[in-house]
Amino acid sequence: MFRRRALALVTTAVLTATAAGCSTEDPPAAPTEAAPPPTSAAAPTPQVSPTTAPTRSHAVGVRRLDLSRGEDRPLPTTVWYPARGERGGEPERGAPVARGRFPVVVFSHGLGGRSDDYSGLVSRWAEAGFVVAAPTFPRTSSDGDGNVLDVLNQPADVSYVLDEVLALDDTDGDPLRGRLDTGRVAAAGHSAxxxxxxxxxxxRRDDRLDAGVVFAGTAIGFGTAFAGSAAPQLFVHGELDDVVKYTAGKAVYDKVPWPKAMLSLPxxxxxxxxxxxxATLGVVSGxxxxxxRWSLYGDPAARERMTDGATRDGLATFDDQL
Incomplete structure (x- = not known):
């Protein structure tokens, strides 16, 4: 997880390396090409065509992919997926994949964490009909050297992992062959x-992404020049967060030009x-x-359930601009 001193360390490192300043208005030191301007705000519908969403929960399988983006960038990746069998148990390693074609979500852990730290959350996504791929980053994980500046390299890591995971849909003999809906993809991550x-x-826009979920995030190092086709965004942030202040996350959310919502937990x-x-995990996961389901399956009923569930039991408020 993103430890208490991490935000200050990230800020110092990014300021030193990019001279970007701490404002969320500015991107980091210029990339090789200027980012294209964002498209105008989209209509209040998901950007994917509707398809049949699962009508029941699945059992969950789990596997590991030994990926590497070069000798110095190992990216061991845990994959949770809908599996055959009785739902409700612990994820089963190597369980047979359920029938169907499932959207893909790539998840990024926080500083000093690992992908498996988030099993309680992402396994619920797999139950609901998503394949979740979560790399463990080489330098910002619990086994890394703590170089927080390496966060700036992680979007490229995620795009590489996405390349490799989506390729499994067409890989002879792989259990996920023919099971991935490669045109329906989201990115999510906590803290770093x-x-x-x-x-x-x-x-570092990846044009394959149709939606994003940001947990306790801020724009340090990347700025708020949202680019490319409209992609709905959901921000989730605790109001008592003393590492990434709630106001910092809200400032980025306010700059998103696309359909968006923010789940705030007082x-x-x-x-x-x-x-x-x-209790809060139930609201967050739900x-x-x-x-x-709404942004990747185009499920209109999920749109209503999202709003109702977000404010259940008074644990959260929901700013809905979807």
Whole structure:
């Protein structure tokens, strides 16, 4: 997870390396090409054509991909996926893949974390009919050297992982062959992973992405020049976050030019009470599942459930601009 001193460290490192300043208005030091301007705000519909969303929950399978983007960038990736069998149990390693074609979500962990730290959240996405690929980054994970500046390299890591995962849909003998809906893709991430995710929609735009989910993220290092085709965004932030301040996340959210929503948890902190507490995890996972069903399956009923579930039990407020 993104530890207490991490934000200050990231800020210092990015300021030193890019002279970008701490404003969320400006992108980092110029990339090789200027980012294209964002398109105008989209109509209040998802950007994918509707398809049949799952009508029941799935069991969950899990596997590991030993990926590497060069000798010094190992990216071991955990994949959770809808599986055959009885739902409700722990993810089963190597379980047979369920029938159907499933959208793909790539998830980025926080500083000092690992992909498996988020199993409680992403396994719920897999239950709902999504394949979730979560790399463990080489330098910002619990096994890395803590070089926070390496966050700036992580959008390229995510795009590489996405290349490799989507290719499995056409790989002879792979269990996911014919099971991936490669035209329906989202990115999500927590804290430093939220920074990474913002980068994927700004100066390091990956045009394959149809939607994004940002948990406790800010725009340090990448700015708010959202680029490319409109992609709905969901921001999730605890109002008691003392690592990435709520106002910092809200400032980025306000700059998103596309359909968007923000789930705010008045008692939520940066990690434990945002993603681990049973009550808030229920609201967070439920809202994100419905957002992904709406934005990747084009499920209109999910749109209504999202709004209703977000404010359940008074644990959160929901700014809905979708």
């Amino acid at each position: 992973g939220g920074v990474t995710t913002i980068g994927l929609f700004t100066t 008692e939520g902190d940066h990690g434990r009470r945002l993603l681990s507490n049973d 809202t994100t599942v419905e957002f992904l």
